[in-house]
Amino acid sequence: MNYADVLKHLAEQNLYRRLTNVRIIDSSRAIVDGREVILLCSNDYLGLSSDKEVIDYATSELSNISQCSSRLVAGNDPILVELEQRLAEHKAMERALVYPTGYMASLAIAALADEHSIIYSDELNHSSIIDACRLSRASINVFKHNDVAMLEELLASSTSSTATATATVATSTHHSRRIVVTEGVFSMDGDMARLDEIGRLCREYNAMLIVDDAHGDFIYGSNYRGTTEYMNAEDYVDVIISSMSKALGCFGGYIAGSEEVVEYLINRSRTFIYTSSLPALFARAALKALEIIKDGKIAYDGDKNKKILHPQDRLITNAKMLREALAREGFNLKGSTHIIPVLIGDEKVALEFADMLLKHGIFAQAIRYPTVARGSARIRVSVTALHDEDTLKYVADVFSMVGKDLNLI
Template sequence: MNFLKKELENIKNKGQYRELTYLKGSQNKYCSFEDKKVLLMASNNYLGLCDDERIKKVSKDAIDNYGVGSGGSRLTTGSYDIHKKLEEEIAILKNREAALLFNTGYMANIGVITSICNKEWIIFSDEFNHASIIDGCRLSGAKIVVYKHSDMKDLKQKVKLYKGAKRIIITDGVFSMDGDIAKLPDIIKISKDNDIWVMVDDAHATGILGEKGSGTEEYFGLKGQVDIQVGTFSKALASEGGYVAGSYELIEYLKNKARSFIYSTALSPIVVSAALKALYIIKKDNNLRKNLLNNSKWFQEELKERGFCILESETPIIPLLVGDEDKAMKFSKMLFEEGIFIPAIRPPSVPKDTSRLRITLMATHIKEDLNFVLDKISYVFKKLK
């Protein structure tokens, strides 16, 4: 086992050693980490629904109705009527014929990519795609062609270079570390001009982008243009699990071929109930989403006014660039001491020399909270110099 110790030492020497920070209580704007109450500015709980009383109530009711575990895989004893209902509702939100639940977004990406693609396929993958997409591509055995991040000229050139009957472009809808949105209109045009499938992972867009919160396709007015839509319930929808939405044939195919679906115990009815209620809430209430995005725009402008270098986005994800890994870690630690939790993101999660504080806003944050954060960021930054 000496090689494990040696490898851990190497990770520490590179400044890339990771440790868990434990939270007490509910996922809300104020949380207790390590017995210290802090303002949480890093959660994927974008709409603040993780502690919503309406969702907690249906989750408690689900325990009374279904118990706590699902008892088996979906193809044996684990399929419940509530699984079917959530699949029907996510298909409606995504304007698709059908949908299929997976235990995580990671498993959804792994399942769909490895089920469809093999060595006969060519995958065009954005260089900043999520690790679950990257791993799915590698496991599929397909020829992987990585194009520069959101560089449509590079994508076009590589599409011309790599011909084949079985080709697919895979991209995140919203990129989790940069907060930017994929250039979906251009991607769709390239796909149509060259008879290529398109798959979009809308994990950070579902519930956030579009008039009804449907995601990037709705945001760009491209209804029905994406062949395969993947996403999660663990961000704006305040629960757990992933999904794939598409044609009836696609979903039936995945039921029979996706190993991460077939060989996994089904999601607990409790978390499915929570996701279903969250879905109903976002369908009926646009105000949470609109206020969140308005606050995000305002917060970015304030950061720029104060001289900070940020990657501008149209989402609640706001990367404050620091560059140096050690400085980013120190910045995060000092903010924690001031009562704000914003983790530092370092390589290999982001490219070298682009370490950052990944700020994310929640709908429950108010201007008083955000002004407090702005003042503390400015204060700590001065102390760092």
């Protein structure tokens, strides 16, 4: 097939992707086609990306736009080292390592495995994890989404028990390293991994546990350490991957783990070694955003003097309010978190739904195959701490009207 044929085929199947010009005002508002609309697809869940303190701090000592070099050559700005210390403290892990993007941090999983390893991966894991699995050359076992029983079956079937003087130790029959990898909050289904149970299995079967918590980090848990803290699973987790371009409102990715894992990645992770470092500008922004999160205060842009306590609480309250309103209208919703997937099913109808929302001043994306399974297209609604009650009521009303027009409810 040539490129034109592929594009034609995609269009026929309602799977063609188009870029929309969007100028973000803050995480709740944007300019689309020259007019202000309600934004329902930002991952800036706490509204930090437009925070004035963050912007001022990021740009205050700006002497260059970028280090224009790999960390291992001339790119290791001390601000990155400081950020890594703060991120390691945030995660209560020995060390952290910053990557230029969350995608590149996820790809580092490839370095943690090799052709002698076996990786157990949740079927709904993000594409960056799928790509990392492929790059690693490890054997891959995909388990059904959050299916702990299936994961146990897979772990057990590749395990033999070896009696030692003190204990019975589970070891892999064929593989030198076993790795279980899952997201924390699933980006397209908005549910949480059963990390406590998965963690216990990893311990029992002597497998390493890697969690990509791009969407739960800085939100969940009493110290905002993410899904692992919220699920009481921190002791089971060996490596955490996260993004700074979601709730932290900045840019870049990072990995937290042991001293040994981080030193290993510095020496072996191709997406760390062979690319330019995260610009110091973003590292400064992330440091300030992290400080604000730890303080529990966020300044609202647009209402300069308004400070709110615990934006995470506000985010959860907003998500609950909108989830309940949409469920009352009869929509089929997935998950339980601040990511609210409104299931539509048919790809064409999902596109029509998004178009109709935009006509009513709401910008939300129709998510289709291959990001989600065929026939399970959805509108992925992400609420943020900056949406207010009236806006969310309006959103629920418009969803209801469009849902009725399209015979979905």
